[in-house]
Amino acid sequence: MALALQTFPTVKDANAALKTAGTRYLGGGTLVVRAANEGDVSVSGLVRSTDPTLLAITVADGKIRIGASVTMAAIARHPELGTLAKAARAVGGPAVRNMATVGGNLFAPAPYGDFAVALLALDATVGTDDGELPIETFLAGRDDSHAIVTSVAFTLPKADGFRFLKVSRIKPKGVSVLSIATVLEQAADGTVSSARIALGCMADRPIRARAAEKALKGKSLDQGGIAAALAASTEGTTPITDPIASAWYRAEVLPVHLGRLLLS
Amino acid sequence: MAKVPVQFTLNGSEKAEFIDSGTTLLNALRDKIGDTSPKGGCHQGTCGACSVIIDGELRLSCLTLAETCSGTAITTTSGLAEGGVLHPLQRAFLDTFATQCGFCTPGMIMAAKVLLDHTPNPTRGDVVEALSGNICRCTGYEPIIQAVLTAARSNSQNAA
Ligand SMILES: Cc1cc2nc3c(=O)[nH]c(=O)nc-3n(C[C@H](O)[C@H](O)[C@H](O)COP(=O)(O)OP(=O)(O)OC[C@H]3O[C@@H](n4cnc5c(N)ncnc54)[C@H](O)[C@@H]3O)c2cc1C
Ligand code: FES
Ligand code: FES
Numbered sequence: 001m002a003l004a005l006q007t008f009p010t011v012k013d014a015n016a017a018l019k020t021a022g023t024r025y026l027g028g029g030t031l032v033v034r035a036a037n038e039g040d041v042s043v044s045g046l047v048r049s050t051d052p053t054l055l056a057i058t059v060a061d062g063k064i065r066i067g068a069s070v071t072m073a074a075i076a077r078h079p080e081l082g083t084l085a086k087a088a089r090a091v092g093g094p095a096v097r098n099m100a101t102v103g104g105n106l107f108a109p110a111p112y113g114d115f116a117v118a119l120l121a122l123d124a125t126v127g128t129d130d131g132e133l134p135i136e137t138f139l140a141g142r143d144d145s146h147a148i149v150t151s152v153a154f155t156l157p158k159a160d161g162f163r164f165l166k167v168s169r170i171k172p173k174g175v176s177v178l179s180i181a182t183v184l185e186q187a188a189d190g191t192v193s194s195a196r197i198a199l200g201c202m203a204d205r206p207i208r209a210r211a212a213e214k215a216l217k218g219k220s221l222d223q224g225g226i227a228a229a230l231a232a233s234t235e236g237t238t239p240i241t242d243p244i245a246s247a248w249y250r251a252e253v254l255p256v257h258l259g260r261l262l263l264s
Numbered sequence: 265m266a267k268v269p270v271q272f273t274l275n276g277s278e279k280a281e282f283i284d285s286g287t288t289l290l291n292a293l294r295d296k297i298g299d300t301s302p303k304g305g306c307h308q309g310t311c312g313a314c315s316v317i318i319d320g321e322l323r324l325s326c327l328t329l330a331e332t333c334s335g336t337a338i339t340t341t342s343g344l345a346e347g348g349v350l351h352p353l354q355r356a357f358l359d360t361f362a363t364q365c366g367f368c369t370p371g372m373i374m375a376a377k378v379l380l381d382h383t384p385n386p387t388r389g390d391v392v393e394a395l396s397g398n399i400c401r402c403t404g405y406e407p408i409i410q411a412v413l414t415a416a417r418s419n420s421q422n423a424a
Contacts, residue, residue, distance in 0.1 A: 003286030004266055005329055026329070030309055033288065033327040037307040046286070048332070073321070093397020094375065095315055095322040173396040 003036050005046045011129055014049035015148050023047055025148055027104035028071060030096055031112070054103075054150060057081070065127075065153040068103030072115060075102070083162050087118035087181065090166040093173045103149040106135075107142055110201045110240045111175045117206040118164055120198035121181035124154035139205050157183050165261045166200075167253070169244060176201050177245045178254060180261055184221075191225075192216045197258070201250055202237040211235035212258065226262045230255040272336050274299065275343025283330055289323075290314045292330035293340065301342035301370045305399070312398030315371040316340050322378045322397075341370035344377070352415040353377060362411035364402035371398050376412040386416055 005026060008014040018025060022044035024032050036043050054069035059080045066075065075081050075088040076097065091100050091114050105115040106126065119135055126138040128147040135152070138145070164181045168174035179200035187193045195216040197209040211232035219225035239250035271280040274297065283292050290307075293299045293316070305311035307326045314326040317339040344351035353373050356362070363369045372395060379386055379394035386394070391412045400408060 003329075005268075005285050005331055007331075026332075029327045029329065030324075033329065034308050036286075037288070037326065046329075092309075093312070094378070094394060095312065095324045095397045096309060098321045098323055099327065172393050 003033075003043065003046060005048065008047070008049050009051060011049045011051050011054070011148050011150055014047050014051075015129060017047045018146060018148065020045060025103075027069065027101035028099035030092070030100050031104060031108060049148065059156075062156050063153065064156055065151050066102050067151050068149045069101050072097040072100045072102075072105075075115075083156060083159070084118060084164075087115050087164045087166075090114040090164070090176075090179065102152055106138065106149060106152070110204050111177075111242055111244060113200055113206055114166055114176060114179045117179045117198045117200035118162075118181040119152055119154065120206045120208065121164075121183045121196050122154040122157065122162070123183070123196060124152045127151040127153060136208065142205070158185070161185060163261050163264065165257060167257050175244055178202060178239075178250050178257065180254075180258055182261060184216075184262075186221070191218050191220050193218075195229075197233075199237065199254070201245075202234075202239045202254065204238075204240060207237065209233050209235075209237075209258075216262075221262055223263070226259060229262070230259050233258050268331050270330050270334050272333050272338055274338050275340060285331060287330050288326055289316070289328040289330045289333055289338075290325035293325060293338075299340050299342050301340045303367055303370060305367065305371075310399065311368070312371040312375065313368055315374040315398065317374055317378055320378070320381070322375055324397075339374070339377075341373050344373070351377075352418050353380070353412070356411040356415035356418065357408070360407050360411040360414055362403060362407040368398060368400040368402075372400065372408055376415070379412070380416055380419060384416060385420055386412070388413065 006017050024043050026046040026048040054067040056067045058065045072088040072091045076085045091097055124135045125132040126135050127150045162183050166179040167177040181198045183196045185194045195213045197213050198206055199209050200206050212229040215228040215232045233255050234251045239247040241247045266285045267282040268285045269282055281296055290302055290304055302316050302325050303313035305313035309324050309327050316325045319336050353376050375395050375398050383390055391409050
């Protein structure tokens with residue numbers, strides 16, 4: 001299909017061009033060019049920006065900002081983002097990781113969006129030219145979002161505070177049965193003082209497991225302590241069904257994998 | 265459809281073409297430039313047959329627009345043999361029967377080349393990981409893994 005690409009040096013100009021109907025932003029192209037190759041006629045034009053800030057990773061005072069065009073491979077090899085390497089490496093095979101961007105992952109429908117699950121647990125903010133939005137607000141409204149995402153920003157949790165698990169049938173790179181990311185803080189006595197749990201494939205986009213988060217507060221990270229959280233983990237979920245797994249299967253195995261992650 | 269200029273180095277030679285905007289690199293290479301070594305299997309990013317190396321990184325040419333490659337250096341399997349002598353990876357694929365229909369072979373070789381460029385002495389696990397984006401419907405993968413390990417050994421013997 002004919003698919004003209006327009007390239008702009010600034011995000012501002014690219015944003016203006018994106019207003020034309022049928023126009024989509026080109027990140028790494030792993031989903032949008034694939035859609036065009038498959039004959040998706042809703043995509044008639046592509047826009048991209050070569051603004052260098054889109055490729056920047058900055059780390060200052062424990063606060064990380066990742067430009068929207070940064071690839072999964074660049075995150076996985078960045079010396080100061082070791083905590084996130086596992087989540088970045090969960091996305092596709094080597095060639096996909098060299099192309100897939102952070103910005104694109106925020107828009108990827110389930111079963112994709114593994115890195116966005118990590119960003120949701122990290123309580124990231126999503127930046128556009130118009131300012132920053134909490135990631136949850138962004139994800140809820142992403143279908144109607146017409147602005148170029150320029151960056152994501154978050155505070156790096158303490159060592160061991162962040163955990164990530166992708167469950168897939170084919171190793172090492174099958175798509176997700178589900179993915180889970182947690183950011184946990186523990187009080188001096190070892191009980192959980194705060195918990196954020198994000199789930200992939202348990203809805204059409206990454207979601208928080210709020211009931212499980214609540215049930216984990218004040219509990220210890222052992223079999224008995226996490227039981228209530230596991231029992232509550234499917235609350236509010238609407239898992240997807242695809243060739244990898246049915247909604248039923250995903251709901252059945254979520255507590256098992258969440259349990260393993262919390263006890264790991 | 266607007267024609268746009270693209271200019272890149274392909275296997276060491278300068279290429280400059282006018283192409284339709286939105287043309288994939290795979291189509292530009294095969295239909296316009298005449299390098300048919302990258303294969304079009306799925307055009308969806310899943311088979312890896314179209315893999316090429318762009319500025320040292322493995323990429324899927326079916327999902328890459330050619331015009332985004334201006335100024336880059338692209339390597340395809342057809343650029344590996346030098347003076348009629350096969351690259352160690354090509355030799356090893358032949359010697360260990362790692363090719364049956366051969367459709368996946370150029371993509372496999374590109375993925376393996378990037379691995380060996382960065383990790384000259386890979387473990388079996390490294391090879392499996394490096395080839396994980398490439399599908400082969402014929403060989404069962406084991407001969408391919410052996411070929412890459414064999415090429416790595418022959419490389420390190422050459423270096424010694
Ligand atoms: C073989 C294969 C395997 C895959 N495996 C996985 C996997 O295991 N896990 C996973 O999470 N994903 C996977 N993916 C999906 C995809 O590669 C990733 O989700 C990737 O991060 C998408 O990013 P992209 O830059 O390639 O997106 P693109 O295809 O460029 O864009 C996707 C969508 O997001 C929009 N967009 C992109 N960037 C921006 C921006 N900055 N601002 C506004 N809109 C934007 C585009 O307009 C488009 O609508 C896979 C894809 C393929 C082809
Ligand atoms: S043709 Fe590009 S991955 Fe299959
Ligand atoms: S040899 Fe036939 S697909 Fe691999």
